[in-house]
Amino acid sequence: MFIVGLLGWWYGAGWRERAQMIGERLMKAYDFFSLDLLLKTLFAPFRQISAGKIRGGLDAQIRAFFDRLLSRCIGATVRLIMLIVGTVWTTILAVLGLIEGILWLFVPLLPIIGAVMFAIGWVPHAGL
Amino acid sequence: MPDFNYHSARAEKARINASLTTLWRTMLVLSAVGLAFAGAAFFILGSTYGWLCIGLAAVPMMIVEWRRGELRDIPLGKTDDLSDQLASDVLGLLPNKPTPLAIAQAALMTSGGQFMAVRFGITMNFFTNLLHDDPDASAEIWAEAHTIRERTGSHAITGAVVAVALVRIIPGYQTLLAHMKLEDADLEAGVRWHDHLRQLVHQHQAPRRTGGIARDWSFGYIPLLERYGHNISAEIAAGGLLQVDLEAHNQALDKMIEMFGTGGRQNVVLVGANGVGKSTLVAALAERLLDAASDLPSHLKFRQVFVLDSAALIAAAPGRGELENLIMGIISEAYNAKNIILCLDDAQLFFEEGIGSVDLANVLQPILEAGRLRMVLTMDEQRLLQIARRNPTLYNALNRVNVPATNREETLRVLQDKLLITEHQRHVIFTYHALTEAYSLSERYMHDIEMPGRAFKLLEASAGYADGKLVTAESVQHAIEETIGVKVGVATADDEREKLLNLEALIHERMVNQTRAVGVVSDALRRARAGVRNQDRPIGTFLFLGPTGVGKTELSKALADVYFGGEGKMIRLDLNEYVRADDVARLIADGADDPHSLTAQAMKQPFSVVLLDEIEKAHPQVLTTLLQLLDEGILRDMKNREISFRDTIVIATSNAGADRIREYIERGYKLEQFEEQITNELISDGAFKPEFLNRFDEIVVFRPLNKKELLQVIDLILAGINKTLAAQKIEVSVEEDAKLFLVDRGYDPRLGARPMRRVVQRAVENTVAKLMLAGSAMPGQTVHLSLEDVQSVFAGEDAARQIMESSDEV
Numbered sequence: 001m002f003i004v005g006l007l008g009w010w011y012g013a014g015w016r017e018r019a020q021m022i023g024e025r026l027m028k029a030y031d032f033f034s035l036d037l038l039l040k041t042l043f044a045p046f047r048q049i050s051a052g053k054i055r056g057g058l059d060a061q062i063r064a065f066f067d068r069l070l071s072r073c074i075g076a077t078v079r080l081i082m083l084i085v086g087t088v089w090t091t092i093l094a095v096l097g098l099i100e101g102i103l104w105l106f107v108p109l110l111p112i113i114g115a116v117m118f119a120i121g122w123v124p125h126a127g128l
Numbered sequence: 129m130p131d132f133n134y135h136s137a138r139a140e141k142a143r144i145n146a147s148l149t150t151l152w153r154t155m156l157v158l159s160a161v162g163l164a165f166a167g168a169a170f171f172i173l174g175s176t177y178g179w180l181c182i183g184l185a186a187v188p189m190m191i192v193e194w195r196r197g198e199l200r201d202i203p204l205g206k207t208d209d210l211s212d213q214l215a216s217d218v219l220g221l222l223p224n225k226p227t228p229l230a231i232a233q234a235a236l237m238t239s240g241g242q243f244m245a246v247r248f249g250i251t252m253n254f255f256t257n258l259l260h261d262d263p264d265a266s267a268e269i270w271a272e273a274h275t276i277r278e279r280t281g282s283h284a285i286t287g288a289v290v291a292v293a294l295v296r297i298i299p300g301y302q303t304l305l306a307h308m309k310l311e312d313a314d315l316e317a318g319v320r321w322h323d324h325l326r327q328l329v330h331q332h333q334a335p336r337r338t339g340g341i342a343r344d345w346s347f348g349y350i351p352l353l354e355r356y357g358h359n360i361s362a363e364i365a366a367g368g369l370l371q372v373d374l375e376a377h378n379q380a381l382d383k384m385i386e387m388f389g390t391g392g393r394q395n396v397v398l399v400g401a402n403g404v405g406k407s408t409l410v411a412a413l414a415e416r417l418l419d420a421a422s423d424l425p426s427h428l429k430f431r432q433v434f435v436l437d438s439a440a441l442i443a444a445a446p447g448r449g450e451l452e453n454l455i456m457g458i459i460s461e462a463y464n465a466k467n468i469i470l471c472l473d474d475a476q477l478f479f480e481e482g483i484g485s486v487d488l489a490n491v492l493q494p495i496l497e498a499g500r501l502r503m504v505l506t507m508d509e510q511r512l513l514q515i516a517r518r519n520p521t522l523y524n525a526l527n528r529v530n531v532p533a534t535n536r537e538e539t540l541r542v543l544q545d546k547l548l549i550t551e552h553q554r555h556v557i558f559t560y561h562a563l564t565e566a567y568s569l570s571e572r573y574m575h576d577i578e579m580p581g582r583a584f585k586l587l588e589a590s591a592g593y594a595d596g597k598l599v600t601a602e603s604v605q606h607a608i609e610e611t612i613g614v615k616v617g618v619a620t621a622d623d624e625r626e627k628l629l630n631l632e633a634l635i636h637e638r639m640v641n642q643t644r645a646v647g648v649v650s651d652a653l654r655r656a657r658a659g660v661r662n663q664d665r666p667i668g669t670f671l672f673l674g675p676t677g678v679g680k681t682e683l684s685k686a687l688a689d690v691y692f693g694g695e696g697k698m699i700r701l702d703l704n705e706y707v708r709a710d711d712v713a714r715l716i717a718d719g720a721d722d723p724h725s726l727t728a729q730a731m732k733q734p735f736s737v738v739l740l741d742e743i744e745k746a747h748p749q750v751l752t753t754l755l756q757l758l759d760e761g762i763l764r765d766m767k768n769r770e771i772s773f774r775d776t777i778v779i780a781t782s783n784a785g786a787d788r789i790r791e792y793i794e795r796g797y798k799l800e801q802f803e804e805q806i807t808n809e810l811i812s813d814g815a816f817k818p819e820f821l822n823r824f825d826e827i828v829v830f831r832p833l834n835k836k837e838l839l840q841v842i843d844l845i846l847a848g849i850n851k852t853l854a855a856q857k858i859e860v861s862v863e864e865d866a867k868l869f870l871v872d873r874g875y876d877p878r879l880g881a882r883p884m885r886r887v888v889q890r891a892v893e894n895t896v897a898k899l900m901l902a903g904s905a906m907p908g909q910t911v912h913l914s915l916e917d918v919q920s921v922f923a924g925e926d927a928a929r930q931i932m933e934s935s936d937e938v
Contacts (some may be wrong), residue, residue, distance in 0.1 A: 001140045006190060009198050017197050024335055031420065036342030041346045049493030052464055075345065081343060107186050114183020118176050 010108055018104050024095035029093050033086025046075030070124045132210035138213045140204055145199035146220030153195070156188040163188075204284055210270055213277070215240065231269055232294050235282040240287030243322045246598070247560045248315065249308055250291050258298045269293050280319040286365075288322040301439040307538055309561065309601075318560055319506045320522035321544050329544065337420035338365045339430045341727070349432075352458045356441050357434035361414040374538050376531070383529050384413055388469070389425050393499035393527060395476070398506045400531030403581020405542070409531060410471050413504070417469075431502070433564055434462070435471040441779035442486060449636065452491050452928050454897065459491075463501045475505035479515055479522070489519055497525040504720040506840040512765070515564065533578040539567055541588065542580040543639070554591040559602035562590060569616060571606050575769045601669070614735035615657070630652050631690065634765040638686040639679045640840040645672060645828040652777065652825065653691060668760045669778045669823065671743070673806060674830030675786035682781045688737040688739065697736040699729045699776070703746035712753050713728065727765035735775045743780040744815055751820055758823035780824070793831050803829045839872045845888045853896065857907035860892050866918040873922065893916045 030036075045051040051069035054060055107112075133139060148156075163185035170178030183752070202219075205212025211219060218241075221234035232255040235241040262503035268875070273285045282289050292315045295301050305311060353359075355736035398406040414433035416422055444452040462468035470479050481487045495501055505526070507515075516699045534542060551557055563583075570582040576720070577585060590599050590607040605616045627634065631650040632643070634851050639646070652668030655661040655791040672680040688698035706715060719728030740746075740754070757763045761774035774842045785806050805828050811818050821827060833841065842862070850859055862870070869889060874884035897916055899905035 001137070002144060004138065005141055005144070006194050009194055010190065014194070016198050026423045027337075028335060029339045034342040037340065039189065041342070043599055046345060046464060048346070048464055065815040079342065079345065107190060110186035111183040114179040114186075117179040119181075121176050122161075122547070123174050123176055124138050 002095060007072045011105070015101075015104055019101055022101060026090060026093055026097065029086070033089065035080060035083065035086050035090070038083045040085070041075070042079050042083075043072050043076050045071035045076060047071075050075075134211075134218070135272060136205075136209070136211040138205050138216070139219050139222075141202055141241075142216040142220030143200055144220075145202070147190075147193060148195055149201070154190050154191065160188040160192065170662045178208050209430075210285070212275075215286040217797060218285070218287050218290055218326075222899050225263045227263050228265050228268055228294065228297070229255065229258040230862075231266060231290060232259055233704035235287040235294065235396055235856055238287030240289070240322050242287070244288050244318055245326075246557055247321070248310065249559070250295060250315075253738065255294060257616060258304075259294065265297070268297050272296050276316065276319060280316050280323065282319055282323045283326070286319075286322065288319045292316065292319055293604060298323060302637055306780050314560060314564075317540065321560070324541075324544065325417065325548070327754040328548070336365075338418045339420055344432075346465065347467035349470065349877045350461050350465050350919070351435050352454075353468065356444065356454070359432060359434055360436075360471075361418055361432040362410050362414045364411065365418055369425065374534065374542065376538070377412065377533070379407065380409055380529050380531055381412055381416065384409075384427065385416070387425065387527050387529075388502055389428055392527060393496070394502040395496050395499065395525070395527055396504050397512065397526045397528050398531050399509055399512055400506075401578035402507050403577035403579065403585070403884055404533050405580065406531050407473060408912060410473070410504055410506065413469075413802050416624050416772055421427050431467050431469050433469045433504070435473050437475070438472075438476040446845050449485060450537065455488055457493050459501060466915065469502040471504040473506050475507045476511035478514070479519075480511075487524055492750065493522045493525065494520070499525075500724050507581075517684045534580045536567055539580040539583055540564070543567075546580075546584055547587065550591060554594075556591050556594045556597050558587060558590075558599045559601070560597045562587065562604050565601035566590065569604060572772050572774065573608055573612055573614060575731060576769065607795070612734060624657070627691070629658055632725060634690045635683065638689070638844065639682045640844065642679050642683060642830055642839045643924065645670075645830060647685060648828060649683065649777065649779075653687075659889070663774065664760060666758070666773050666776050666778045668740075669758045669825050670780070671808075671821065671824045671827045672779060672781045672830055673785055673827060674783070674789055675832055676783055677876075677884075678830040678832055679684050680779075680830055681739065681782040684737050684739045684781075687777065687779075690842075692736055697733065698739055699726065699733060699736050699742065700739045701726055702741045703750065704742045706746045706750045709747050709749040711747060712749050713766070715750060715753060716763060717763045725765075727763055727769075727771045730763070730773055730776065731765075731770050734772055736780045739774065740777045740778070740780040744784040748817075751817075755823055782815075785810050789829060791830055799829055799831055803827070835868075837870060841884055842870055842874075843889055844869050845885050846892065848887065849892050856900070858896065858900070858905055859910040860896060860913065861910055862913045862918070863915060864894065865915055866891075866915045869915055869918055875938045891921045894921055898900065 045068055050064065050070045054064035076079065135295070148797060162182045167178040167181030167185060170176075170181060196397075199216075202216035214222075215238065217238040218235055221237055223230055223234075225232070230254065236252050238257075269290070270285075271292075276282070276289050276292050276296075277285050280289070295305070295315060296312075298304065302312065305315075311601050336413060342501055380398070384398075385394050388394060398409060400406050410433060417424065417428055417431050417433070420429070441451065441454060445454040459470070462470050478486070478488045478492060496503065501881070513524070513529070514527075540563055543558075543566070547558050549562075566583045566586045572587065572588040574582040586607060587599070589611060590604045593599070593603040593606040593610075597604060608614060608616055631653060632646050635646050635650070649668060650669060652661075652670075656667040661667060672678060672683070684698060684700075685695050689695050694697075701715075705711070714722065714725060716727045717725035719725070719731055722728060723732075726738070730736075743751070744753075758771050758778060761776075762770045762772055765771055787804075789807060792806075806829055807821060810816050810820065818863060846860065846862060853860060870884070870888055874887035876883050892913065895913060896905060896911055905911050
């Protein structure tokens with residue numbers, strides 16, 4: 001029962017749970033970098049600097065327009081950097097997750113692989 | 129329900145988990161890590177043994193992972209079979225064909241069973257002598273457990289469910305529960321409590337999405353708000369909130385979101401008494417707004433709730449103009465930031481002039497009316513009405529949401545959630561009895577705060593009286609006894625029991641005869657402290673009838689002194705000062721306006737003797753007001769708060785019928801023979817209405833004292849004088865004939881024994897004072913007063929009186 005139970009879980013619910021954990025990890029990274037929010041607000045004024053309505057003559061309106069433009073440029077730059085960092089990080093996590101998911105399937109075979117490799121006599125260090 | 133399948137796959141797995149004790153798990157982890165390291169080391173050394181180590185390391189690692197992922201909490205099976213529906217921790221500990229005792233042992237080792245043991249006292253000792261070891265009886269237990277699970281909605285047949293089922297199969301278990309001061313429903317409440325805690329833990333462990341790093345980049349900087357406000361959204365994002373799902377609170381929360389989500393005036397006033405959970409609701413709003421997974425409109429998501437700190441504001445800008453400027457600065461900052469919901473907790477502080485408050489209505493009103501900045505205000509009904517009276521326009525600009533006080537069931541649920549944090553912080557555990565006791569005691573004795581806040585406050589105070597880290601009903605009683613000086617538990621201490629049993633003797637040390645009056649009052653007190661009285665009435669209500677100076681007031685004082693801990697524990701009201709109808713207002717005045725009103729004094733001192741002197745002189749309206757006090761033990765004060773008199777002895781005294789009493793006594797009747805007659809005469813004479821007299825537990829007639837009793841009164845007075853003189857180490861004794869002289873001199877048929885104290889004090893204290901000054905009375909000496917000594921004190925007075933009388937005759 002012990003071995004059957006363990007292997008049954010490992011290749012069934014255990015593997016699904018592992019996939020779910022990897023997915024949650026990705027979602028957490030996605031939420032941390034708020035990628036959708038960064039995209040939605042890419043050109044929004046950064047921290048509402050110069051964002052309010054300005055009353056006054058044409059001079060003041062033109063100055064406010066350029067101030068707002070600057071604020072939006074700063075916002076877009078900061079958000080773009082964060083978007084790139086976030087995307088790269090999430091991609092790395094996704095690749096690592098994929099490897100983890102695949103490796104998971106081979107863990108129960110490790111005792112056999114270990115015995116076979118011991119019998120063959122190959123050592124990774126020696127090969128390097 | 130059939131017995132469980134011992135050999136089912138789920139049961140086998142549960143047993144594997146049970147066998148993986150902490151020691152085994154530690155060893156598995158250590159061996160996995162050790163073998164992995166050893167493998168790496170062998171590889172570095174170029175040895176093929178590395179493969180063996182890595183291969184072997186996989187085995188313990190897989191077992192540890194299996195336990196974490198499945199065995200620790202094996203999901204329920206898909207069938208109705210018992211082995212599929214039992215919680216895995218119970219299942220793993222059950223032997224094949226278990227007896228009721230074995231089931232009890234297994235259940236009480238699980239977290240659910242231990243929960244019931246600690247919080248309800250259902251321990252293994254409880255079951256040992258009550259359960260038999262017949263395996264055939266277990267079917268009944270499983271059937272009962274199944275019923276309990278369905279009734280409570282428990283996620284599985286947990287240890288807690290099984291523990292309750294075991295109790296219920298005991299014949300006559302309800303008697304046992306009654307002995308433990310529990311009811312059947314309490315046990316089911318315990319199962320729900322345990323299951324709810326499990327849910328809370330799961331909720332808390334679930335991943336939270338709160339917006340991430342760029343959440344606030346599109347919103348403005350808020351340096352002023354950060355300085356003078358308190359960001360509860362940030363706190364919740366950091367630590368989460370243990371939220372209670374109460375129907376009333378959810379409705380209020382939905383209303384708030386609806387108001388902020390639609391285009392109307394963007395403000396909400398949460399109206400409710402102190403302690404109903406207004407601040408918790410604001411926190412719940414903040415939590416819901418932070419939840420990325422919620423279905424809120426996008427213009428509400430991730431809005432942050434800031435509570436303004438009125439004290440910090442006033443301290444930073446003491447001048448009126450300065451404060452208004454500061455507030456305007458904060459409001460403009462919040463408006464420009466575009467993601468702020470401003471909360472004014474105890475909002476009345478911003479709308480009234482006073483200590484620690486300032487009237488900023490002129491600044492805030494236009495903002496509330498315009499409705500552009502989202503604001504939440506909290507205040508109680510009274511304050512809102514005051515604002516409505518002073519400033520109707522402002523009142524009309526506010527969107528009101530009522531937050532009602534919780535009922536008993538809701539309060540217990542709130543407490544169960546909130547106490548999790550208290551238990552963690554104070555390292556204590558609260559029993560179920562502690563919660564129910566806190567509810568009933570706080571409801572009775574705590575008036576300035578509403579449920580659930582008042583019960584929670586009492587429980588927090590009770591944590592300081594925990595016995596071995598367990599907060600029980602006794603801890604709660606202790607806390608309330610210490611804080612407001614009321615005795616709520618049943619008398620258990622030896623000295624108190626002794627005092628109660630000898631109450632009559634103790635009272636008679638201070639007063640003479642009137643045995644019937646002393647007896648009925650003592651009986652009432654004994655009933656109260658033995659826990660057999662009606663809890664919804666005062667301890668006792670008595671009407672003392674009789675002439676002046678026979679001991680009516682003295683008995684009240686003696687009672688306050690002997691039992692309640694001093695004459696100071698007496699609330700005395702001379703009702704001849706309440707002769708007009710509008711005097712009722714003085715009787716029930718708020719303590720802040722009149723600390724001497726009856727309600728204010730009872731609030732401060734709920735465990736005392738209430739003496740209503742000369743009740744016949746009070747206005748009928750005053751007597752009508754007192755009816756509720758006599759009947760239900762409560763009186764509503766000016767603020768409509770229920771003030772409890774349920775731990776007082778109410779004594780009303782009256783001279784009405786005194787002449788008739790004297791007449792009956794002179795004609796040789798005994799008290800018992802004319803007591804009822806006197807009461808009837810008082811009703812027929814119109815002195816009291818029958819419905820008023822019927823409210824008293826006992827109407828006690830005091831008879832005038834005879835000469836022999838008056839001599840005893842003199843002895844009591846002398847004992848009092850000797851007590852005073854003890855400081856000078858001088859004792860006084862008075863000869864018998866001198867005492868008779870003092871009785872003749874001090875007794876007045878109209879005033880009874882009342883002048884006696886003055887006469888004795890004059891005779892004895894004057895003489896002793898002279899002797900001391902003359903050096904004839906030294907410390908350690910006993911001064912004997914003869915008839916001549918006493919007569920000489922009054923000689924001058926008598927001579928003067930004779931001269932006055934003879935001059936009158938001339």
